[in-house]
Amino acid sequence: MKGFLLVVGLVLVLTPSVFCWSKEGHMMTCKIAQDLLEPVADEAVRNLLPDYAKGDLSALCVWADQIRHWYKYRWTSSLHFIDTPDKACSFVYSRDCHDPKGQKDMCVAGAISNFTTQLLHYKHGTSDRRYNLTEALLFLSHFMGDVHQPMHVGFTSDEGGNTIQLHWYRHKSNLHHVWDREIILTALKDYYNNDVDTFQKDLVNNYTAGAWSDDVSTWRNCNDLLSCPTRYATESINLACKWGYDGISDGDTLSEEYFESRFPIVAKRIAQGGVRLAMFLNHIFGEHNSDIVAPT
Numbered sequence: 498m499k500g501f502l503l504v505v506g507l508v509l510v511l512t513p514s515v516f517c518w519s520k521e522g523h524m525m526t527c528k529i530a531q532d533l534l535e536p537v538a539d540e541a542v543r544n545l546l547p548d549y550a551k552g553d554l555s556a557l558c559v560w561a562d563q564i565r566h567w568y569k570y571r572w573t574s575s576l577h578f579i580d581t582p583d584k585a586c587s588f589v590y591s592r593d594c595h596d597p598k599g600q601k602d603m604c605v606a607g608a609i610s611n612f613t614t615q616l617l618h619y620k621h622g623t624s625d626r627r628y629n630l631t632e633a634l635l636f637l638s639h640f641m642g643d644v645h646q647p648m649h650v651g652f653t654s655d656e657g658g659n660t661i662q663l664h665w666y667r668h669k670s671n672l673h674h675v676w677d678r679e680i681i682l683t684a685l686k687d688y689y690n691n692d693v694d695t696f697q698k699d700l701v702n703n704y705t706a707g708a709w710s711d712d713v714s715t716w717r718n719c720n721d722l723l724s725c726p727t728r729y730a731t732e733s734i735n736l737a738c739k740w741g742y743d744g745i746s747d748g749d750t751l752s753e754e755y756f757e758s759r760f761p762i763v764a765k766r767i768a769q770g771g772v773r774l775a776m777f778l779n780h781i782f783g784e785h786n787s788d789i790v791a792p793t
């Protein structure tokens with residue numbers, strides 16, 4: 498029995514978590530966002546962060562992945578992704594946003610709206626005691642990253658590519674994991690000397706002065722915070738179909754060609770997640786959101 502528990506324990510420790518942008522992806526999204534906060538939002542975020550984060554949101558951007566297997570937080574596990582019908586290549590909120598038991602709104606798009614709604618009460622001081630706004634901030638920050646990872650809005654039968662086994666260069670991986678981590682880690686190694694800060698600076702440079710600087714204002718377009726996550730999820734399933742699944746079968750080996758053509762997409766999604774998280778937080782905590790009504 499002891500041996501069995503030890504093995505189970507080791508498996509739990511050693512199994513890479515299956516559903517998440519890598520730690521690095523989430524941290525870059527949150528760093529980009531925090532750097533774009535206006536003073537009022539910046540102060541609110543610092544107030545909500547626990548002391549041990551020392552004011553750094555990115556330090557807790559993977560918190561939602563760390564707690565998802567704890568008993569108390571089991572209800573959050575379906576909030577990291579969306580399963581859409583195989584090959585449909587579309588996201589329809591009323592059809593797809595639910596957990597495996599069919600409970601409505603329990604998907605990443607619903608979660609972003611949920612925690613946005615909770616946080617909108619912060620500045621009015623009308624927060625419901627049931628809601629922990631520190632947790633709402635950490636969930637929102639994490640799920641804004643996840644909804645931008647194309648394979649987090651994937652097909653149902655392959656669990657967003659998790660059951661599509663393949664090789665990434667010489668080691669075993671799966672299609673979901675390629676998009677969560679492999680592409681990011683290969684880029685870090687090949688282009689950035691394994692330095693996340695350099696990677697992040699390159700992203701920032703590309704939306705301030707470089708290739709995306711003309712697009713970045715359209716990334717921020719959002720008339721209604723509570724429905725924009727549906728648009729982000731739709732973008733993701735479209736990218737998943739066009740760039741993730743296309744031409745892939747079980748047992749393939751992916752290497753340079755896949756990496757070089759997909760890296761720009763991964764990079765852009767990390768940056769978009771960061772820019773949009775900042776836009777959300779600036780609206781949620783800022784003074785200029787009279788057009789956005791906090792639902793009760």
Ligand SMILES: *[C@@H]1O[C@H](CO)[C@@H](O)[C@H](O)[C@H]1NC(C)=O
Binds near residue numbers: 628
């Ligand atoms: C919204 O958050 C509350 C807890 O703060 C939770 O009980 C509820 O299930 C969440 N719903 C969604 C769609 O995230």
Ligand SMILES: *[C@@H]1O[C@H](CO)[C@@H](O)[C@H](O)[C@H]1NC(C)=O
Binds near residue numbers: 547629630631632
């Ligand atoms: C809110 O959640 C954070 C993170 O789980 C926790 O450390 C803190 O104690 C909670 N606050 C309250 C008032 O329960």
Ligand SMILES: *[C@@H]1O[C@H](CO)[C@@H](O)[C@H](O)[C@H]1NC(C)=O
Binds near residue numbers: 699707761764765
């Ligand atoms: C930034 O843009 C340059 C030029 O288009 C490109 O080579 C580089 O890979 C981009 N970096 C990121 C992180 O997007």
